[in-house]
Amino acid sequence: MNIILFEPKEIDYPLPLADERAGHILNVLERRVGDSFDAGIINGAKGKGMLKEIRENELVIDFQLNEETASPFPVDLVVGLSRPQTNRKILQEATSLGVRSIHFITTERGEPSYASSRLWTTGEWRRHLISGAAQAFSTRLPAVAIGQSLLETIEKLETASLRIALDNYEATSSLESALVDTQSFTLCIGSERGWTGGERKVLKDSGFAMAHLGQRPLRTETAVVSGVSIILSRSVWK
């Protein structure tokens, strides 16, 4: 955690000592009364939190949050629903890299049960976004959509984006070679078992270029970090 994030309504109340952020402030950051730490409001401003009082069951914090935070990068990530452990990493890492949206889609070769995992039904997924943003010293969370089909998802995405899908079998170039200077990007990564013929047709009909990350099959979460990094490296990490 490089910044401690709070929901907008949380900053009006003391922070319970049982909250893991209270433990982080006292035990990891070792802050005492009068000390400050980096703080922010989820999807809002950032600045400092000052530890004003340590009560028996809660911390009283005085917030000074005046800094605007940068928007996420213009990258929309579409990725096949996978095992919860894989999706946790994707939520955390894609957020820390700074994509503006993540769409976890159902795919023809994915397990339908993935969409009903506790990760999605309990709201746990949002904690991984907050963790990724806090790692990146940002307050901004990407928009997340869960369980729609490839076609439904593509139809809602910005048509002016450069559209690239990763495909180990039908790639016509490397991701690097498929990139052109443009304003925004959509990167589509399939389920672990790959795309079906029907899905490939949807992608091609929707203007996606099929690209690869070398010949070695990568885990989905590795391909996400790899693909998003190559796009950001060529467009915004100047």
Add this chain to the structure above:
Amino acid sequence: MNIILFEPKEIDYPLPLADERAGHILNVLERRVGDSFDAGIINGAKGKGMLKEIRENELVIDFQLNEETASPFPVDLVVGLSRPQTNRKILQEATSLGVRSIHFITTERGEPSYASSRLWTTGEWRRHLISGAAQAFSTRLPAVAIGQSLLETIEKLETASLRIALDNYEATSSLESALVDTQSFTLCIGSERGWTGGERKVLKDSGFAMAHLGQRPLRTETAVVSGVSIILSRSVWK
């Protein structure tokens, strides 16, 4: 597991049913007597294993391993020792990407205890290399060195490599901009708490360019996949 890997001497004996590879062959790949699967010898040839007989406690496999396997890519990764959970991911992901060596160094801001974790003392680390190679459909493991200092490590590395260190604070360019066409690369990534002044001096005196992956601080394992991917994307993923 996209290929099942065996130590050289294992292929002369039946595979115990208690071995997790036996479970994978029978239950995940659903192979029966007469069926084949992709197999390889660690750091050796690959080809097919044919399930010849299922005994009470073991599988008898007939190996046909005649295909040469490609060497890893000419990338040496130097990374600060971190928490075991972080290092497990780095071992797996850097191997799946195909680096030729990984040097886990002690750093001035790293915990000295990291080098004595069970990950390193029990030989568990090698299992993560095998898992990474099997994911990438390769038999080749990178060379791994553990617990040496930055200076000791640099002195042993190829001097003709393009030397780049990631540094959020003293970077003079992005990693992308620091890359030039060359034969081999050394990528140096610090501990989670960053480099000290002394370490920065060692890096600069040894010809390392200081580069960044944008302004957002990334977890070490994310920076490894990101940095290695950008290097491979520019050099070998054609």
